[in-house]
Amino acid sequence: MLNRVRSAVAHLVSSGGGPPPRPKSPDLPTATSAPPAAPPEAPRSPPARAGSARAAPRKIAEARASFSRPTFLQLSPGGLRRADDHAGRAVQSPPDTGRRLPWSTGYAEVINAGKSRHNEDQACCEVVYVEGRRSVSGAPREPSRGQPCWPLQKEVTHESLVVGAIENAFQLMDEQMARERRGHQVEGGCCALVVVYLLGKVYVANAGDSRAIIVRNGEIIPMSQEFTPETERQRLQLLGFLKPELLGGEFTHLEFPRRVQPKELGQRMLYRDQNMTGWAYKKIELEDLRFPLVCGEGKKARVMATIGVTRGLGDHNLRVCSSTLPIKPFLSCFPEVRVYDLTQYEHCPDDVLVLGTDGLWDVTSDCEVAATVDKVLSAYEPNDPSRYTALAQALVLGARGTPRDRGWRLPNNKLGSGDDISVFVIPLGGPGSYS
Amino acid sequence: MLNRVRSAVAHLVSSGGGPPPRPKSPDLPTATSAPPAAPPEAPRSPPARAGSARAAPRKIAEARASFSRPTFLQLSPGGLRRADDHAGRAVQSPPDTGRRLPWSTGYAEVINAGKSRHNEDQACCEVVYVEGRRSVSGAPREPSRGQPCWPLQKEVTHESLVVGAIENAFQLMDEQMARERRGHQVEGGCCALVVVYLLGKVYVANAGDSRAIIVRNGEIIPMSQEFTPETERQRLQLLGFLKPELLGGEFTHLEFPRRVQPKELGQRMLYRDQNMTGWAYKKIELEDLRFPLVCGEGKKARVMATIGVTRGLGDHNLRVCSSTLPIKPFLSCFPEVRVYDLTQYEHCPDDVLVLGTDGLWDVTSDCEVAATVDKVLSAYEPNDPSRYTALAQALVLGARGTPRDRGWRLPNNKLGSGDDISVFVIPLGGPGSYS
Numbered sequence: 001m002l003n004r005v006r007s008a009v010a011h012l013v014s015s016g017g018g019p020p021p022r023p024k025s026p027d028l029p030t031a032t033s034a035p036p037a038a039p040p041e042a043p044r045s046p047p048a049r050a051g052s053a054r055a056a057p058r059k060i061a062e063a064r065a066s067f068s069r070p071t072f073l074q075l076s077p078g079g080l081r082r083a084d085d086h087a088g089r090a091v092q093s094p095p096d097t098g099r100r101l102p103w104s105t106g107y108a109e110v111i112n113a114g115k116s117r118h119n120e121d122q123a124c125c126e127v128v129y130v131e132g133r134r135s136v137s138g139a140p141r142e143p144s145r146g147q148p149c150w151p152l153q154k155e156v157t158h159e160s161l162v163v164g165a166i167e168n169a170f171q172l173m174d175e176q177m178a179r180e181r182r183g184h185q186v187e188g189g190c191c192a193l194v195v196v197y198l199l200g201k202v203y204v205a206n207a208g209d210s211r212a213i214i215v216r217n218g219e220i221i222p223m224s225q226e227f228t229p230e231t232e233r234q235r236l237q238l239l240g241f242l243k244p245e246l247l248g249g250e251f252t253h254l255e256f257p258r259r260v261q262p263k264e265l266g267q268r269m270l271y272r273d274q275n276m277t278g279w280a281y282k283k284i285e286l287e288d289l290r291f292p293l294v295c296g297e298g299k300k301a302r303v304m305a306t307i308g309v310t311r312g313l314g315d316h317n318l319r320v321c322s323s324t325l326p327i328k329p330f331l332s333c334f335p336e337v338r339v340y341d342l343t344q345y346e347h348c349p350d351d352v353l354v355l356g357t358d359g360l361w362d363v364t365s366d367c368e369v370a371a372t373v374d375k376v377l378s379a380y381e382p383n384d385p386s387r388y389t390a391l392a393q394a395l396v397l398g399a400r401g402t403p404r405d406r407g408w409r410l411p412n413n414k415l416g417s418g419d420d421i422s423v424f425v426i427p428l429g430g431p432g433s434y435s
Numbered sequence: 436m437l438n439r440v441r442s443a444v445a446h447l448v449s450s451g452g453g454p455p456p457r458p459k460s461p462d463l464p465t466a467t468s469a470p471p472a473a474p475p476e477a478p479r480s481p482p483a484r485a486g487s488a489r490a491a492p493r494k495i496a497e498a499r500a501s502f503s504r505p506t507f508l509q510l511s512p513g514g515l516r517r518a519d520d521h522a523g524r525a526v527q528s529p530p531d532t533g534r535r536l537p538w539s540t541g542y543a544e545v546i547n548a549g550k551s552r553h554n555e556d557q558a559c560c561e562v563v564y565v566e567g568r569r570s571v572s573g574a575p576r577e578p579s580r581g582q583p584c585w586p587l588q589k590e591v592t593h594e595s596l597v598v599g600a601i602e603n604a605f606q607l608m609d610e611q612m613a614r615e616r617r618g619h620q621v622e623g624g625c626c627a628l629v630v631v632y633l634l635g636k637v638y639v640a641n642a643g644d645s646r647a648i649i650v651r652n653g654e655i656i657p658m659s660q661e662f663t664p665e666t667e668r669q670r671l672q673l674l675g676f677l678k679p680e681l682l683g684g685e686f687t688h689l690e691f692p693r694r695v696q697p698k699e700l701g702q703r704m705l706y707r708d709q710n711m712t713g714w715a716y717k718k719i720e721l722e723d724l725r726f727p728l729v730c731g732e733g734k735k736a737r738v739m740a741t742i743g744v745t746r747g748l749g750d751h752n753l754r755v756c757s758s759t760l761p762i763k764p765f766l767s768c769f770p771e772v773r774v775y776d777l778t779q780y781e782h783c784p785d786d787v788l789v790l791g792t793d794g795l796w797d798v799t800s801d802c803e804v805a806a807t808v809d810k811v812l813s814a815y816e817p818n819d820p821s822r823y824t825a826l827a828q829a830l831v832l833g834a835r836g837t838p839r840d841r842g843w844r845l846p847n848n849k850l851g852s853g854d855d856i857s858v859f860v861i862p863l864g865g866p867g868s869y870s
Contacts, residue, residue: 154693154732156692156705156714159713161705167710167711168711168716239677258589272599276603277772278599278601278602279598280596280599334710
């Protein structure tokens, strides 16, 4: 996935005849003390990515898409075995002795409590240098505000080109996964959360249930959106309404506050369709007795009684339980991309972008993360580059808990996350920063 | 339209066996000094509505849907003739001597400069009393926050029921217009902007190019959204993508920054599809040479080279120019409904909700309206009930301009609006207010 984004963005900024992008030490980025290249000739983009697979590739596919840990963890064969220990669940971070991640980015991960053999989160982090020509041709020049480049030509900003390149990368990745299942029988799919830094702006692209937030001066700025059957109800219902064949006569695209009973035929009941945000009444007809396309609430909300996440890559073979109906058309591979302009605010060393997989967010609120950011960072000197890794570790540990009473438990005795947990902490104004 | 909304909302609050809703002095509302009824047994809802027709009903239909002016203007036959005078364009307001509109709401309108025989804006305003039973059954009771009424029952708030009733009213109105064209040959369609006040909340529903803003302590709060081919690009493209038969092989659902030339076949060009907010590159294929579904910018943006507004009622017979392709599937009758809770803020007599048709907004910005609000209201005593009509008149006059140099011109010598202009000014904390 990261390769896709890297090549899409690199292709974008180098288009016009410059040499092809040179990934520099793939998956083992250079120290961020490397002199920042002057935009736009040689922008660099250190993208970080956290994602969690929804279903394990079957054994048959392992040769092609085997599980591994991020190279930057520099795990020895012995370390790899310890990292895979479901009983110990040791927190993994890059070693203090090696090269740091760009900007002294912090990272930590932990394996699940036994729900799957491997850690199905897969992180990576990379710096790309592109040596382009002096002016970026191919991509239209940034026009002055409100003034199109040519007559009858729509204004296309650099920002919208980067967003489009990332969107395109997600789509191409999904198509690649569709192609690769032929002959490989790769099952399953995954979510993806990608961060690209380019020319002073941070782009956060999310498809799935990972989450990114900025904690800035104690304030929480959401940098991604949840994609659930509830938040995407109208998109899903519209698809079912316009393409009723996707519902196969088994589901209704209408939503009701509860399951309709056959004895209620002819009675009035509240409903919502794809155009409505409120509820209105309708007379119950035979079709309304079908199972609802979207049902359940909160964590239990499902599309076609099958999936609880509505964006992600892969899953091309996924079917409705005990049915041949495909899920994929409702599961979209397109991310939402949010842009954060780093130059619009004077950041201090305690301002961070936190990326976490669902393992973190299942048991940790945004506010709890912000509190941990404050607590951990204030215990370190502002120029101590290890503080962000310490923070990532604290977040992972806080979500995992400790083994007690036949389970992993948090200090309040509630269950911790038994899922894989991965966390990046990217400092926005810290040591070794971009500026 | 207002009848539809009135009956939908009245039906909602009276459902459960109470007597049917009694419109009180239809189109000539009672003075707002009438004692406010206690919710929810007898809520009252003074809805105001401003909308502008896009095409005049043909003569054959006039018997059924003839143009008229709001009853509350109390126009004599002579006054009606003067109001229809395209040369004079006299500003019309309710007479000082008659009953005031609810809450001392201000109103003013003016006919167009000759583009159509009639004033195609149609305003109305009404107070409805509903005598329901002591508790509203049928509609579920408002549950305590986060706690469903029944197990497995989704929480349905009173607010979402009112929103749903209004959405439903728009849809039913549109269906009624579809039915009525048979046998009547009614052509054309219209936008609609509806305000409903109920139980402490103001509901603003908009489908089209009218606009509502609240000016509160000088601050502008948008209460409606523009629906144009540009703001609705992704909805329109998705419809064209999922139902390609609607494009009839004449249009492409993809967007390009400019028209693609046949000689560019095989070359790379930027594009956006229904899933993208950014731009990416694709190789031009034969299909991409078709005319784009959405094209043009700003005021000149069009769907299928035909309409510039993408929400509204009617227009069921509208076809693409020199083609048989119907426009209607792309033109949605569903409004966006915004809710404003009047109880969350202590309003002063200068806080107002301003509704205007496109004739106002074509030449007046939100900021200019806010400046006029400040200027006019500060010239009147806070308890002078005529100040809101004076404000509505000032807004209409400011958009119309004065006849000079062969046209209606604004003080800056730019052209004023030659369109019909209608403005409601609803005070949120003024004399005769709801509280």
